[in-house]
Amino acid sequence: MSVAKKMTVGQLTMLTAVNMLGSGIILLPTKLAEVGGISILSWLITATGSLALAYAFARCGMLSRKTGGMGGYAEYTFGKAGNYLTNYTYGVSLLIANVAISITAVGYIQTLFDVKLDSLQVGLATIALLWITTFANFGGARITGKIGSVTVWGVIAPVVLVSTIGWFWFDSSVYAAGWNPHNMGYLEAAGASVAITLWAFLGLESACANTDAVENPEKNVPIAVLGGTLGAAVIYIVSTNVIAGIVDNPELASSTAPFGLVFAKMFTPMIGDIVMGTMILACIGSLLGWQFTIAQVFKSSADTGYFLPIFAKATKTGTPIVGMLILLALQTAIGLLTISPDLSKQFDILVNLAVVTNLVPYILSMAALMTIQKVSNVPAGKALATNIIAWIATAYSYLALYSSGEQALMLGGVATIFGYTLFSFVNNRLIALEAHNNSVPTQTVSAQHITGEPVPVNHLKAVPVEVRS
Numbered sequence: 001m002s003v004a005k006k007m008t009v010g011q012l013t014m015l016t017a018v019n020m021l022g023s024g025i026i027l028l029p030t031k032l033a034e035v036g037g038i039s040i041l042s043w044l045i046t047a048t049g050s051l052a053l054a055y056a057f058a059r060c061g062m063l064s065r066k067t068g069g070m071g072g073y074a075e076y077t078f079g080k081a082g083n084y085l086t087n088y089t090y091g092v093s094l095l096i097a098n099v100a101i102s103i104t105a106v107g108y109i110q111t112l113f114d115v116k117l118d119s120l121q122v123g124l125a126t127i128a129l130l131w132i133t134t135f136a137n138f139g140g141a142r143i144t145g146k147i148g149s150v151t152v153w154g155v156i157a158p159v160v161l162v163s164t165i166g167w168f169w170f171d172s173s174v175y176a177a178g179w180n181p182h183n184m185g186y187l188e189a190a191g192a193s194v195a196i197t198l199w200a201f202l203g204l205e206s207a208c209a210n211t212d213a214v215e216n217p218e219k220n221v222p223i224a225v226l227g228g229t230l231g232a233a234v235i236y237i238v239s240t241n242v243i244a245g246i247v248d249n250p251e252l253a254s255s256t257a258p259f260g261l262v263f264a265k266m267f268t269p270m271i272g273d274i275v276m277g278t279m280i281l282a283c284i285g286s287l288l289g290w291q292f293t294i295a296q297v298f299k300s301s302a303d304t305g306y307f308l309p310i311f312a313k314a315t316k317t318g319t320p321i322v323g324m325l326i327l328l329a330l331q332t333a334i335g336l337l338t339i340s341p342d343l344s345k346q347f348d349i350l351v352n353l354a355v356v357t358n359l360v361p362y363i364l365s366m367a368a369l370m371t372i373q374k375v376s377n378v379p380a381g382k383a384l385a386t387n388i389i390a391w392i393a394t395a396y397s398y399l400a401l402y403s404s405g406e407q408a409l410m411l412g413g414v415a416t417i418f419g420y421t422l423f424s425f426v427n428n429r430l431i432a433l434e435a436h437n438n439s440v441p442t443q444t445v446s447a448q449h450i451t452g453e454p455v456p457v458n459h460l461k462a463v464p465v466e467v468r469s
Helices: 008-022 027-032 037-063 069-111 121-135 139-152 152-169 172-177 186-191 195-200 204-213 215-244 249-253 258-266 269-305 323-337 342-377 382-404 406-438 445-450
Strands: none
Touching: 008 204, 027 195, 027 215, 027 249, 027 258, 027 269, 027 342, 037 186, 037 195, 037 204, 037 342, 037 382, 069 121, 069 258, 069 269, 069 323, 121 269, 121 323, 121 342, 139 152, 139 172, 139 269, 152 269, 152 342, 152 445, 172 215, 186 195, 186 382, 195 342, 195 382, 204 342, 215 249, 215 258, 249 258, 249 342, 249 445, 258 269, 269 323, 342 382, 342 406
């Protein structure tokens, strides 16, 4: 019997880095220019926090393989309620993030075709792109998955090129002039961009999903996760700071297509247009994959009883079309409700809200790591070292929450509390499923049994954590 060839640590490291180097960076140079070059302080904080998160998630993945995903991690400490809340907030985060990706593509389209859309037109164009990419997925994810794996290089290639050859156009006087245009203090500047820099790293937890596909996972998974995250951090920091030394700060801060702008400065406007075109294709390819992925995330949760059964309905090809249409309706509402006169401001609102809701699963997973290690009989000394790293990751997560702003915190908090309110309905369904699986009358299975005890092995299929690209 043949044995499937497993990835080396180098291959998994590269895969981890590529997974993070996606559409999240496309508007970052513009957002960071609003703070200035001093935003590098935010990058350093985010890189440290992301490395701590990456290592902690690697440990979670190694010690709790049978649970799978952040929902399974949370269940160790918080029971089924924690699993549900993790799945719910993660799903909400993806729902919002996809709208932000669509807005990014619309911003580049405006610049490429030299058109100026008003706020309503931007909103409608964003929604139209969401509809198109949803309908394109009705035939299944096989083709769109292949498209996404190719188009993502439309982002990665320009970012890597700027990070390497961009130094030939770097002007220290331009960089110095845009260092701190608003005269912020160091602490204020350090916290000003933490949320937007974390946006570029969202999905780092998914690097642990390949545990069974790598050689010597106990040793190599943490190395690959940390190496991939560090590599992505270096490329992010270098590329955004090189751009800040090529394009004047006011021009960069007002751009809706910063990478197209910098390549036009480095070479010719035509090259800039080509780069914008590849990045638009990358955004659309990413959105194609993520529109299908989010429907699958909701379907997986529905299969286990966490979400409404309607999300579990699928065609013969496995496509949850009904779920896609419901999610599309929600995204349409989000697109309309967040309409702003400034595309950049609308992007800010969505990114901050996506970050806030995505941090809930992060914090729950970090809190559960202590229990996971206890259940796994990890030696006290090694467990303490890992717990300290998890506490650092948690502290960073709370800083990112604070930096997301009052509006995002309020809306994210309301969305989270609303999700917890819905758990009363979910819990009844879980009790019925538990009773059915155990072939006992429903009334003999208590709610305390379902939600009150930590469960070291998740016997319900956990929501798979996917990769944002």
